[in-house]
Every structure is written in structure tokens, then in C-alpha cells.
Amino acid sequence: MTWSEMSPLLWEATGQTAVMVGWSTLFTVLFGLPLGVCLAGTDRGGLFPTPAVRRVLGLVVNVGRSLPFIVLMIAVIPVTRVLTGTTIGTAAAVVPLTIGAVPFFARLVETALREVGRDVVQAAEAMGAGRARVVARVLLPEALPGLVAGLTVTVVTLISYSAMAGVIGGGGLGDLAVRYGYQRFETTLMVVTVVVLVVVVQLAQTLGDAVARRLSHR
Template identity: 55%
Template sequence: MNRTIEWNDILQLVLNATGETLYMVLLAGLFTLVIGLPLGVLLFISRSNGLYPMPRLNKTVGGLVNIGRSLPFVVMLIALIPLTRLLVGTTLGSTAAVVPITIGAFPFFARIVENALDEVDKGRIEAILAMGGDIWHVVFKVLLPEALPALLAGITLTLVMLIGFSSMAGIIGGGGLGDLAIRYGYQRFNNQVMFATVVVLVILVQSVQSLGDRLVRSLAHRR
């Protein structure tokens, strides 16, 4: 199709695609947080020298997390097509793309959580235990509150990564800005669409990073 697309048409296409991208990023971000946060806590407390040592479980979960982190996301997109169809009923569209995006992101976030908890002052943990607190007191009264700035920074980094994942999901018809860039920009040789999608993606990434950095600085200042 060689018809020139007017800027008004491009604007409407970009707005629709941006909405789809935000939908994918926010929904996948929620699932990533729900899965990755407790998984990261589990990795931290189940170490051989952790609060609740479970070396075998830690090794198994850690191995699965490392496998998830080592697979290129493009390969994962294709490999998870059967699972996506099973869970959602289709492999096309923004909702379907949330499945591989989440699976690709939560192992990364779990390691971020584990590393953030590792930075908490061990003296505070020992103080809670000495006062008769159990493992859940340590997790909810010390670990998570003390690691909150690092966790917020990790969430920001993860959201930026999710924006990139959502763009790559366009390869398999996942919708959003990546799908728009491929179908209208690349396949139809339309540089205007390609330029517009790149600009919007840059704005999204910069906005998320700027907001996240501001929240981290604000929280660190209060503390």
C-alpha cells in the first residue's frame, strides 16, 4: 500500500498504539510485581545463611529464575505462543502479549528484589529477632520498608524494560507501538510513522525514568 498517510491519520494511529502499549506495560508491570516481589523475598530468606534456610528450594528457584533471565525475549515470545493461546485463547493483541512480557520480566525483577533486600542493615534484622520477632516481622517491618528506595528504583528499571518488551511483542502481532512501527513503518516504508513511534517511545521511557528517579530521591530525602 503506497498511499501517503496524512499526519492526522498518523496521530490517531500513534494515539491508539500508545494506549495499547500503556495497557500492556501497566498490566504486565502489575503481574511482574505480584510474582516477582514474593519470589525475590523467597530467594533472599531461603539462602543457606538466610532467615529460613532452604538450600535445595533456593537452588531450584534460583536456577529457574536464571533460565528465565538468560533467554532472549524474542525467542521467548515465539516459544510461549502455545502457553499464551492456552491462557488467553489467542496469540494476537495486547492482552495476549501480556503473557510473554510478564514471564520475561518477573525473573529479572525477582533478582532486583533479592539484591535490594541484601543491602538492608543486618543489625536491624538481628534486633528484631532478638526482641522475639519472627520471620514475617523481619520481612514486613524491616526488609521491605528499609529496601523501599532500592525497590522503587528496581520497579522503574523494570517498567522501562517492559516498554522495550512491549515494542518487541509487535513482531508476533502484539499490538502497541512496536506493531505500528512494523506494519505501517517498516512493511509500508513509511518513515513518518517510524519517526513518530520512535519519538513516543523515547518520551515514554524518559517520563517513566524521570518520575521513578524523582520518587526515589523524595523517599530517600524523607528517610
């Protein structure tokens, strides 16, 4: 296969991967950030310690993290069909990607929030700030470098997950590698696809690290 033949396929697949990772990252933050705040807040020493709730949330998160992504994709096919009307394609892949990434990101959020000094929180409480205000004005801003670092790790994980989504027709670079590189024995295209994935991961990691460092210096 020549470069002129590979190029359109690579551009299309890269765009599909970007769409999958972009939407799943957005949904992961929307669901994973509050979940991480709840995990940190309901723990002993948190803003609203509730051991029973903490145990339930911890169990749900641990179960979600323990499932291999390929198994998760197959297990949530009924949910995917209900939400998107299909089980293949880019839109369908966003569902298992989000479900797989939310517990992962929530734990990273919990870790970042725990690193915020207790004295900072106590000072805000002493000035009369309520719990919601402490979370929004103290915890999250103070933990922002760690949150960005955690989000970077999550994005990199989502890129690898999106490649696996190609196994069940999720589109993107993984799908291209399976359909052409594996099934049609196009070794050159397989190698190029791997290189593109590596480059995309490196760019995401470099950008995330740079933003996290900048926030840390501030």
C-alpha cells in the same frame, strides 16, 4: 502520511502499550516480589536459609533471564493461548511480557533486600518478631527505595519488550512501527514512533528516580 492520519494511530498504539506495560507490571510485582524475597531469604545468612531451595529457584530465574525475549514470546505461545484464548493482541502480549519480566525483577528485589543492614533485622528478631513480620515490617520498608528503583528499571525493560511484542502482532507502538513504518515504508511514522517510545521511557525513568530519591531521603 500527514499528522492528522498519524495522530489517531499513535494514540491508539500508545494506549495499547500503556495497557500491556501496566498489566504486566502489576503481575510482575505480584509474582516477582515474593520470588525475590524467597531468593534472598533462602540464601546463606537469610531469614530461612535453605540451600537446596535456593539452588532450584536460582536455576529457574537464571533460565528465565537467559532467554531472549523474542524467543520467549514464541516458546510460550501454547501457554498464552490457554490463558487468553488467543496468541495475538494486547491481552496475549501480557503473558510473555510477565513471564520475561518476573525473573528480572526478582533478581532486583533480591539485590535490594541484601542491602538492608543485618543489624536492623537482628534487632527486629531480638524483639520477638517472626520471619513474616520481619519481611513485612523491616526488610521491605527498609529496601523500598531500592525496590522502587528496581521496579523503574523493570518498567523501562517492559516498554522495550512491548515494542518487540509488535513483531508477533502484540499491538502497541512496536506493532505500529512494524506494520506502517517497516512494511508500508512510512519512514515519518517510524521516526515519530521511536520518538514517542523514547519520551515514554524518559518519563517512566524520571518518575521512578524521583520517587526513589524521595523515599531515600525519608
